[in-house]
Amino acid sequence: MTASLDVTIYHNPACGTSRNTLALIRNTRIEPTVIEYLVTPPSREKLIQLIADAGLSVRDAIRKNVDPYRDLALEREDWSDKELINFMLEHPILINRPFVVTALGTRLSRPSEVVLDILPLPQKGAFIKEDGEQVIDENGQRVN
Incomplete structure (x- = not known):
């Protein structure tokens, strides 16, 4: 039985980590479903499911370096x-990204290489992140 090739990324095109993750997915020659979550946010149920399936706490799934986090004083531990x-x-914008969902699991792909653990196909060639770091060599193997 083969793994499903369905891949969904909750993406922010303004985020380098999100762009690198999307590029790593496409480096397998899979074209994922791309959900720009700032334009089309997940439902309450979907957000809760993404967080749980990724094995995160709700607090782990929050972006901390954005204005709403500071403005709402979300660092307080008494928020439910x-x-x-x-x-x-x-x-x-408070939703950390990118979340990626495949038949092999759900991950918050920070850093972008985390997505490699759940992709159903191997990398098809070299991949260099936007910052110049090589992640995949010319043989499609992960560089450590």
Whole structure:
């Protein structure tokens, strides 16, 4: 039985990590479903599922270096998971990214190479991240 080639990325084209993750997916010659989550945020149920399936806490799935995080004082430990989810839905920029979903699992792909663990096909050639770091060699093998 072969793994499904369905891959979905919750993407922000303004984010280098998200662009690198998308490029790593495409380096397998898979064209994923791309959801620009700032334009089309996930539903409450989908967001909760993404976080749980990735094995994260709600707090782990929040971006901390954006204005809404500081403005809402989200560093306080007394916010409940439900309240944090509400903030993420109200301000999708708070959702850390990119989440990637495949038949092999769900990951928050930070750093972008995390996506390699759940891709159903191997890399098809060399890959160099935007910052110049080589991640995949010319034989499609991960560079350590």
